[in-house]
Every structure is written in structure tokens, then in C-alpha cells.
Amino acid sequence: MVRYAKRMEQLTNSDIGDLLKLIARPDIISFAGGLPAAELFPVDQLRQACDAVMEEMGKVACQYSSTEGFPALREKIAERMKAKNNIETDADHILVTSGSQQGLDFSARVFVDKGDVILMESPSYLGAINAFKACEPTFMEVPTDEGGMVMEELEKILATTPNVKMIYVIPDFQNPTGRTWTLERRHKFMEIINKYEIPVIEDNPYGELRFENENMPALKSLDTKGLVVFLGTFSKILVPGYRLGWVCASDEILSMFNFIKQGADLQTPTVTQLEANKYMEMFDLDKHVDTIRELYKHRRDVMMKTMEETFPKEAKFTHPDGGLFTWVELPEYIDTRKMALQCLEKKVAYVPGGSFFPNGGHENCFRMNYSCMPDDKIVEGVKAIAEVIKANLK
Amino acid sequence: MVRYAKRMEQLTNSDIGDLLKLIARPDIISFAGGLPAAELFPVDQLRQACDAVMEEMGKVACQYSSTEGFPALREKIAERMKAKNNIETDADHILVTSGSQQGLDFSARVFVDKGDVILMESPSYLGAINAFKACEPTFMEVPTDEGGMVMEELEKILATTPNVKMIYVIPDFQNPTGRTWTLERRHKFMEIINKYEIPVIEDNPYGELRFENENMPALKSLDTKGLVVFLGTFSKILVPGYRLGWVCASDEILSMFNFIKQGADLQTPTVTQLEANKYMEMFDLDKHVDTIRELYKHRRDVMMKTMEETFPKEAKFTHPDGGLFTWVELPEYIDTRKMALQCLEKKVAYVPGGSFFPNGGHENCFRMNYSCMPDDKIVEGVKAIAEVIKANLK
Numbered sequence: 001m002v003r004y005a006k007r008m009e010q011l012t013n014s015d016i017g018d019l020l021k022l023i024a025r026p027d028i029i030s031f032a033g034g035l036p037a038a039e040l041f042p043v044d045q046l047r048q049a050c051d052a053v054m055e056e057m058g059k060v061a062c063q064y065s066s067t068e069g070f071p072a073l074r075e076k077i078a079e080r081m082k083a084k085n086n087i088e089t090d091a092d093h094i095l096v097t098s099g100s101q102q103g104l105d106f107s108a109r110v111f112v113d114k115g116d117v118i119l120m121e122s123p124s125y126l127g128a129i130n131a132f133k134a135c136e137p138t139f140m141e142v143p144t145d146e147g148g149m150v151m152e153e154l155e156k157i158l159a160t161t162p163n164v165k166m167i168y169v170i171p172d173f174q175n176p177t178g179r180t181w182t183l184e185r186r187h188k189f190m191e192i193i194n195k196y197e198i199p200v201i202e203d204n205p206y207g208e209l210r211f212e213n214e215n216m217p218a219l220k221s222l223d224t225k226g227l228v229v230f231l232g233t234f235s236k237i238l239v240p241g242y243r244l245g246w247v248c249a250s251d252e253i254l255s256m257f258n259f260i261k262q263g264a265d266l267q268t269p270t271v272t273q274l275e276a277n278k279y280m281e282m283f284d285l286d287k288h289v290d291t292i293r294e295l296y297k298h299r300r301d302v303m304m305k306t307m308e309e310t311f312p313k314e315a316k317f318t319h320p321d322g323g324l325f326t327w328v329e330l331p332e333y334i335d336t337r338k339m340a341l342q343c344l345e346k347k348v349a350y351v352p353g354g355s356f357f358p359n360g361g362h363e364n365c366f367r368m369n370y371s372c373m374p375d376d377k378i379v380e381g382v383k384a385i386a387e388v389i390k391a392n393l394k
Numbered sequence: 395m396v397r398y399a400k401r402m403e404q405l406t407n408s409d410i411g412d413l414l415k416l417i418a419r420p421d422i423i424s425f426a427g428g429l430p431a432a433e434l435f436p437v438d439q440l441r442q443a444c445d446a447v448m449e450e451m452g453k454v455a456c457q458y459s460s461t462e463g464f465p466a467l468r469e470k471i472a473e474r475m476k477a478k479n480n481i482e483t484d485a486d487h488i489l490v491t492s493g494s495q496q497g498l499d500f501s502a503r504v505f506v507d508k509g510d511v512i513l514m515e516s517p518s519y520l521g522a523i524n525a526f527k528a529c530e531p532t533f534m535e536v537p538t539d540e541g542g543m544v545m546e547e548l549e550k551i552l553a554t555t556p557n558v559k560m561i562y563v564i565p566d567f568q569n570p571t572g573r574t575w576t577l578e579r580r581h582k583f584m585e586i587i588n589k590y591e592i593p594v595i596e597d598n599p600y601g602e603l604r605f606e607n608e609n610m611p612a613l614k615s616l617d618t619k620g621l622v623v624f625l626g627t628f629s630k631i632l633v634p635g636y637r638l639g640w641v642c643a644s645d646e647i648l649s650m651f652n653f654i655k656q657g658a659d660l661q662t663p664t665v666t667q668l669e670a671n672k673y674m675e676m677f678d679l680d681k682h683v684d685t686i687r688e689l690y691k692h693r694r695d696v697m698m699k700t701m702e703e704t705f706p707k708e709a710k711f712t713h714p715d716g717g718l719f720t721w722v723e724l725p726e727y728i729d730t731r732k733m734a735l736q737c738l739e740k741k742v743a744y745v746p747g748g749s750f751f752p753n754g755g756h757e758n759c760f761r762m763n764y765s766c767m768p769d770d771k772i773v774e775g776v777k778a779i780a781e782v783i784k785a786n787l788k
Contacts, residue, residue, distance in 0.1 A: 002593050002621065003559060004650060005507045005529070011653040035458060043452030050444045058437030062633035064429060098492055098659040105658045109528060113399045114508075131657040134503060135399070165397060199396050227396065239456035241664035256398055259405040263525040264499045264658070265492040269666055270635035 010133040029381035031368040032349040034175065034324050037299075038372070040292055041239050042283065049278040057274065065270040067262045069096025069246070073277040077232065077246050080285075084208055085218040087230065089248050095257050096268045100205055100233040100245035103257075104128045106264070107166060107201045107229060108135040110256045116165040119157060121149050123327075123356030123365070125175040125203065128168055132358075139358035140164075146318075148174070148181030151188045158196050166199050171219060173206040173323025176356045176367035180321060183216055190222045199253065200228045205236050206323035208289050211297035213321050226250030229257075234276060236324070237289050242272040296324065296371050302378045303370040310386035314393055317368075324371045327353070329364060334392045336366040342391075346384040404527040423775035425762040426743040428569065428718050431693075432766070434686055435633050436677065443673040447665070455665045461656045463490025463640070464667040470674050471626065471640050478602055479612040481624065483642050489651050490662045494599055494627040494639035497651075498522045500658070501560060501595045501623060502529040504650045510559040513551060515543050517721075517750035517759070519569040519597065522562055526752075533752035534558075542568070542575030545582045552590050560593045565613060567600040567717025570750045570761035574715060577610055584616045593647065594622045599630050600717035602683050605691035607715050620644030623651075628670060630718070631683050636666040690718070690765050696772045697764040704780035708787055711762075718765045721747070723758060728786045730760040736785075740778040 053061050068074065074091035081087040097103045104127065112118060114136040120128070122141030129139070140161065143153045148171060158164060169189075171181040181189075193200055202219045220230040226249075233245035247257050261267070279285070300320065307317055307326075317328040328350075330336065336352040343349065353365025368385075370378060447455050462468065468485035475481040491497045498521065506512060508530040514522070516535030523533070534555065537547045542565060552558060563583075565575040575583070587594055596613045614624040620643075627639035641651050655661070673679070694714065701711055701720070711722040722744075724730065730746040737743065747759025762779075764772060 001591055002647065003505070005503065005505055005510075005559070007507075008504060008650055008653065011657065033458070038453040038457050041453055041456040043448055043456060046456065047445060047448035047452065050448070051441060054437055054441035054444070058441070059432040059435055060635075062435040062437060062440065062635040063432050064427070064629075064634045098663070101657075102659040109399065110402060111397070111399055113401075116399075127657070127660070134654065134657050165399070197395055235458075239665075240458045241454075241456040243659065243661070243663040253396065256402055256405075259402065260528065263405065263495075263521070263528050265496040265637065266521070267637070269492070269637040269663060271633075272663055272666065 007134050007136050010136060011130070028347050028349050029373060029377045030349045031370065031373065031381060032351050033372070034369055035372040036236055036240060037292070037295055040295060042279070042288055045283050046239070046275065046279060049275045049282055052282065053271070053274045053278050061271045061274045063270060065267055067258055067267050069094065069268060070270065070273040070277060073273050076277060076280050081230070081232065081248060085204070086221045087218055087248065093248055093250070093254055095247045095254055095261060096273055097245045097247055097261070098265065098268050099235060099240070099243040100203060100231040101127055101131065103231040103245055103247045104131040104201070104203070105134065106247070106257050106260045107168070108132040108137065109260050110253070111166040111199055112137050117161055117163050119154070119164055119167040120358060121169055121174065123176055123353065123362065124168065124358070125170060126355040128203065129358045132168070141357060141359060144177070144179070146179060148179060148185045149189065151185055151192065154189070155192055158192065158198070164198055166201060167193070168201045168203065169219070170203045172204055172216065173209065173320055176325050176351070176353070177327040178318045178320030178323050178325045180216060186217060186219060186222060190219060193227055194225055197225065197227060201231065202228050203231045205233045208237050209293055209296060209324070210322035211293060211300065220248065226253065229253060237292065238276065238279070238285065242276060244268065244272055244276050299370045299373070299375070299378060302375050303368065303382060306379050306382040310383050312386070312390050312393060315389055324369050326368050326370065328366050328368060330389060331393070332364050333394060335363045337363055339388055339392055340366070342388045343385055346388065348381040348384045350385065401528050401530050404530060405524070422738070422741050422743050423767060423771045424743045425764065425767065425775060426745050427766070428763055429766040430630055430634060431686070431689055434689060436673070436682055439677050440633070440669065440673060443669045443676055446676065447668045447672050451668065455668045457664060459661055459664040461652055461661050463488065463662060464664065464671060467667050467671040470671060475624070475626065475642060479598070480615045481612055481642065487642055487644070487648055489641045489648055489655060490667055491639045491641055491655070492659065492662050493629060493634070493637040494597060494625040495521055495525065497625040497639055497641045498525040498595070498597070499528065500641070500651050500654045501562070502526040502531065503654050504647070505560040505593055506531050507559070510557050511555055513548070513558055513561040514752060515563055515568065517570055517747065517756065518562065518752070519564060520749040522597065523752045526562070535751060535753060538571070538573070540573060542573060542579045543583065545579055545586065548583070549586055552586065552592070558592055560595060561587070562595045562597065563613070564597045566598055566610065567603065567714055567719070570719050570745070570747070571721040572712045572714030572717055572719045574610060580611060580613060580616060584613060587621055588619055591619065591621060595625065596622050597625045599627045602631050603687055603690060603718070604716035605687060605694065614642065620647070623647060631686065632670065632673070632679065636670060638662065638666055638670050693764045693767070693769070693772060696769050697762070697776060700773050700776040704777050706780070706784055706787060709783055718763050720762050720764065722760050722762060724783060725787070726758045727788060729757045731757055733782055733786055734760070736782045737779055740782065742775040742778045744779065
């Protein structure tokens with residue numbers, strides 16, 4: 001009989017896989033995934049970039065290339081991080097990955113042995129939880145509130161837990177809550193981290209999608225000891241189907257990520273790297289991000305307005321300043337997994353909240369995405385969910 | 395101080411990374427990597443395929459897609475495995491990966507806990523050794539000869555070793571030796587495997603590159619118990635820069651690979667999958683493989699002839715019927731790592747043999763690749779190596 005590795009016991013099918021299957025059904029109004037709006041994909045511009053790459057350096061695009069990534073792309077990524085996040089870095093401190101999901105997988109593999117502790121915001125991104133599970137860690141959840149991770153709670157845990165090997169955070173428009181850490185918390189966080197010298201994975205897929213108020217400094221921009229590993233991605237600012245992300249880290253830590261990358265898949269595809277690089281040379285990515293931001297802001301407004309008008313007062317939800325998600329909390333007696341099936345009967349989908357807590361519980365919450373549905377569907381879908389919630393109230 | 399996971403201790407920089415850097419120097423005659431001949435890349439056809447994809451289904455190509463891979467591509471892969479390897483399978487038993495290197499990484503993660511035993515041919519592919527190391531296994535090497543893995547030795551090991559969790563083999567034009575298992579060994583191997591019920595990773599990147607003699611049946615085609623995991627790739631029959639490979643396995647095993655894939659990078663890029671699929675619809679991949687085969691056969695002939703004419707009789711080497719590599723064995727007192735530096739002075743590169751033995755030793759061997767250098771460079775490079783060998787003889 002075939003015997004599997006013990007890690008497989010922890011890796012039952014994740015909600016993401018099931019949900020991507022649901023989303024594929026065209027008749028569903030889906031607030032479930034984190035899909036970008038496909039109507040904004042710069043398809044024709046990418047085709048032009050591909051033509052130019054194949055014309056100018058087709059043989060290079062088709063050949064193996066270095067594990068670290070295509071140098072010109074890494075330069076552009078480093079420049080973008082300076083411009084957008086005020087992070088002092090350069091191409092030598094960038095590793096191109098197959099989406100930032102790969103950066104999450106590598107993070108656990110670089111830092112975490114079986115049984116080691118990973119700290120995460122409670123709740124946090126379910127794809128990160130799944131990736132980390134493959135290293136068989138112990139998860140400890142750090143409580144959060146409107147302003148992000150609660151620093152007093154973080155300090156308490158660090159003061160009493162010896163084997164914390166990494167802290168995973170999403171300070172900007174968090175997945176799933178849509179919340180953003182305050183400036184004060186960011187400074188306090190770095191103070192604590194510097195004291196304990198624990199590596200931090202700062203996942204920042206949505207940072208450029210701010211609709212209002214001021215940018216907050218990335219943790220990496222406040223990092224004086226080289227403890228912060230910054231994960232970025234083109235999935236939300238360009239297209240996800242190219243699977244291009246990056247890791248930015250200090251020398252020694254990045255070299256560890258490179259070792260893992262070499263064994264994991266040798267390198268990210270040459271062709272997609274060259275095409276994304278060429279796209280940025282030929283076209284204005286900033287202008288494209290403006291267009292995305294504008295549409296998502298509008299859709300957030302439509303969703304928020306409809307929720308305010310139709311959701312019962314027992315349903316609390318966040319008002320994100322950017323990103324893709326809002327987070328809904330219902331009375332504790334409502335099970336949003338059961339409610340999800342009632343919603344699916346009305347052809348509306350969300351992600352039940354329990355999946356975002358590595359240690360389970362919190363089945364009274366759910367996550368809603370507003371980036372990929374047109375106005376009328378948002379209104380229709382939110383109204384349908386509102387009806388289902390009301391029917392579940394005692 | 396940052397503490398890394400214990401697995402990082404095993405993952406010092408691999409030869410592959412260093413070598414890819416050497417190869418990048420344009421003045422080196424490199425027999426080191428396993429690079430396909432770039433002059434044969436169907437660059438213009440791939441450009442046309444890209445145009446067609448962007449024209450017909452650009453938004454799909456740019457969006458997230460399923461973890462398993464693009465259905466039409468998986469169907470074509472399954473059909474190809476039937477046609478080329480006589481393997482009865484279908485799209486449901488294919489997972490598209492980021493090159494077959496990713497299949498190697500996943501194999502260890504699916505089957506191997508720390509300390510578990512992996513059996514490999516002695517020698518074997520160094521990229522597999524590196525990938526497996528991340529799971530902290532114990533490697534046991536099974537002796538090989540001209541006919542492939544020695545079955546009596548395999549039986550001995552299996553009869554006395556309790557925790558063998560997987561066997562990794564390359565039966566066709568093995569990397570690094572270029573050798574192919576005999577038919578008899580294949581049947582005997584399956585008999586032994588069926589008795590012990592150990593999962594087998596059959597890595598087959600070069601199977602289609604046979605220059606002469608008859609095709610041997612893939613182990614997977616002889617697999618009656620669903621124990622063989624077949625790894626395939628487009629890297630050697632189309633282009634490596636797209637990083638497209640696949641895993642073919644029975645239901646339960648493939649579902650385990652899917653769980654790992656989901657956490658590792660969600661999915662292989664949609665765009666490259668659609669383009670490779672479109673290429674196969676628009677053009678004749680078989681005809682393209684014929685062209686590759688013809689050129690590599692010619693280059694093998696040039697290399698073999700020059701080696702026969704110039705290498706001293708103390709140097710023994712394999713005569714591969716296909717694939718990309720020949721394997722050279724020198725007298726035991728010669729250290730091919732030191733000799734590699736002497737060769738680099740003459741601007742010629744190979745891979746020292748020690749890297750292909752997971753437990754070390756065998757520094758008197760080296761691997762040479764003949765697929766990516768033109769005739770005159772092959773002659774010049776082989777002659778230079780012959781001179782260096784002679785200078786090292788006692």
C-alpha cells in the first residue's frame with residue numbers, strides 16, 4: 001500500500017480549489033474568489049508586448065534562464081518598490097516567483113520546521129494557511145481590530161512562546177477583512193520585531209489599489225535589520241494568468257529563497273517575464289493601475305451602498321479603503337457554511353469565514369469580493385444575501 | 395538572529411545554479427547544461443500561437459484558471475502519452491506543472507517525511523537530488539550498469555530496508571549517463587515494485603529523442619497497480635522557457651499532487667498553457683520533434699567520433715541511443731572538479747560527476763551534453779578536454 005508523507009494529512013482540499021470550481025459556473029454571481037476584473041486586462045497591449053519579445057529576442061524568451069529572474073524585470077520591480085512603497089532596494093534583492101503564492105510556500109520552507117510556530121493575523125489569507133500547512137507548523141493567531149494586528153497581544157505571545165519562526169501579515173487592505181494597519185501600529189510592530197528578531201512575511205498584493213486616504217509605509221520600508229520579506233505580485237495590477245510575483249529580502253534570506261526556488265521549479269517562465277518587462281517598457285502600467293483603481297472603487301461603493309441599504313443591523317461589515325474584499329460578521333448563532341448553500345440556491349457565492357482562521361471557529365463570518373462583478377450583479381447578489389441573512393436571524 | 399528551517403542546511407548552492415551562470419558567459423564552449431538547441435525553437439510559430447490565443451480568448455489567458463491545468467492541453471498531453479508511450483490515460487489523470495522539476499519537488503513532498511528513504515539510480519539527475527533534499531530524506535543509491543538499474547541490487551535493498559517511500563528512475567537516456575534500461579529490466583522492475591508496492595517516479599524528459607533502435611515501453615505503460623508517477627515535459631520537445639511539464643498518476647496519488655500544487659503556486663500560468671495548446675492545434679509538434687532528433691543525432695555523432703579519436707583509452711564513455719548526454723569515467727585518481735577548472739581555462743565546461751551521486755564520491759566521472767553546441771565547437775571543445783585528460787594521466 002502506498003504510504004504518503006505525514007504532511008498530506010493536514011492538506012485536505014482547500015476552499016480555494018472548490019471555490020474556483022464554483023466560480024467557473026457562469027450562472028453564479030460570485031463574490032467568492034479574488035478575481036481581478038477581466039474586462040480591464042490589457043489583452044491587446046500584452047499581445048503587442050509578446051510580438052515585440054518574439055521579434056527582438058525570441059530565442060532568449062524560449063530558453064532556460066536564471067533562477068533569480070530576468071535582470072531587466074527585476075530592475076523594474078525594484079524601481080517600482082522604491083516609487084510605490086518607498087523601499088530602498090535593487091535588482092539584486094529581488095527573486096521573481098510564480099505568483100506571490102509561491103513566495104508564501106517558500107517562506108514556510110525557508111523558516112519553518114515541523115511544530116515551529118507561525119504567527120498570523122486572526123483572520124488571515126486562507127491560501128497562506130494552506131501553503132504553510134505543508135511544513136506542519138503550529139499556528140498561533142494574533143487578534144486584530146479595526147487598526148490591524150493588536151500589538152499588545154503580539155507582545156504577549158512573543159514574550160511567552162519560544163519557537164516563533166515567522167510572522168505572516170498583510171498590512172494593506174488585508175485579505176479577508178479589507179482592513180489596513182494604522183501608522184502607529186506599523187512603527188510599534190517594527191519595534192517589537194526588532195527586539196525579538198523574528199522574520200516577517202509582508203504580503204502586499206493590494207497595496208497599489210488604494211481608493212482614498214493616504215498611503216501607509218510598507219513595513220519593509222521601516223525595516224532596519226533586514227527582517228522583513230516583502231511579497232509583491234503582478235496579479236492584481238496587471239494580470240494573474242501570467243503568474244508573476246516577487247520576493248524582496250535582505251541578502252542572506254533571499255539566498256535561502258533562491259535555493260528553494262532552484263529545487264522547486266528551477267525558474268519562473270522566461271517568456272512571461274520578458275513579456276511583462278516589455279509591457280512596462282512599451283506601455284504605462286501606472287495609468288493601467290489608475291483604471292483598475294477607479295473601477296474597483298466604484299464597485300466597492302456599489303457594494304457598500306447596497307449592503308448599507310439591505311443588510312440587517314445585526315450584520316457588521318468593514319469599509320475598506322482599497323483592495324478587493326469586505327468582511328461580514330453575523331450573530332454567533334449563524335453558520336455561514338450552511339448559509340452559503342442557501343445563497344448558492346439563489347446563485348450567489350461568498351467564502352465562509354472559518355477558512356480564514358488556521359485554528360478554526362468563527363463560522364459566523366464571511367468574505368465578499370467586489371472586484372469582478374458588474375454593478376447590477378453586485379446589487380442583485382448583495383440583496384439576495386441580505387434576504388438569506390434575514391431569514392437566518394432569530 | 396534569524397533562524398532558518400533545518401532543511402536549509404542540506405540545500406547549499408547546487409551545481410546547476412553555478413553552471414547556468416557559467417553557461418551565460420558567451421565565450422565558453424559549454425557541454426555542462428542540458429540546454430536545448432535554441433536555433434530550433436519555433437519562435438515565429440509560437441508568436442502566431444500567442445496572437446491567436448490573445449485574439450480568440452485573451453481574457454481567459456490572462457485570468458486565474460484551475461489548479462489541474464487547462465483542460466484542452468491536458469487532453470492533448472494524455473493523447474500524446476498514449477501515442478508515444480502506449481500509456482492508457484486521460485485528461486483527468488494529468489496535472490500540468492511548472493516544468494517537470496516541479497513534479498520532482500512535489501514527489502518528495504507527497505511521499506517523503508524527514509529520514510524516509512528514497513532510492514535512486516547511482517548516478518542520477520542532480521536537480522532531482524536537490525529537489526528531494528528539501529524533504530530531508532535518506533538517499534540510497536541502487537547500482538547501475540549498461541542495461542540500467544541492477545535488479546538484484548534493488549531487491550536486496552528493498553528486502554532489508556523498511557522505510558523506502560519512493561523510487562526515482564530515468565529509464566530512457568538517463569541523466570547523466572545517457573543509458574536506457576533494457577526491456578527485461580523494465581519487466582523485472584515492475585514485478586519487484588508490485589511486490590513491495592512502493593511508488594515510482596518515472597522521469598521521462600528525453601524519451602521522444604531516440605536516434606536509433608526501438609522504443610522501450612514506459613514503466614507507466616506496464617503499471618497495473620497505479621504505482622508509477624510519470625513526469626513529462628515540453629522543455630526538450632518544444633521549448634524550456636515556457637516551463638511546462640506534467641504529472642500523470644492514478645486518482646489518489648494525483649489528488650495528493652493537486653493539494654501540493656494548490657499551496658505551492660495555485661496553478662501553472664494560464665497564458666503559457668493556452669499558447670502551447672494552440673501551438674499543437676496550429677502546427678505539427680511531431681514534425682518539430684523530428685527536426686530536433688535529427689540535429690541531436692548529428693551532434694551526438696560528432697561528439698562520439700571526436701571522443702573516439704582524441705580521448706585516451708583510459709577514458710570510458712557511454713554511447714547513448716538518444717537524449718542529451720554522454721557520461722565519462724576516468725581513472726579513479728583523477729578529480730574532475732579540479733580538472734573542470736583546467737578546462738575552464740581553455741574555455742570548455744562540463745559537469746563534474748560527483749554532483750550526480752546523492753551520497754557523494756565518484757569524482758573521477760563527468761557528464762557532457764551535445765545538444766546545444768555547433769559542430770565546430772563540439773570538435774574544438776572535445777579536443778581541449780582530451781588534452782586536459784591526457785595531462786592528468788599518471
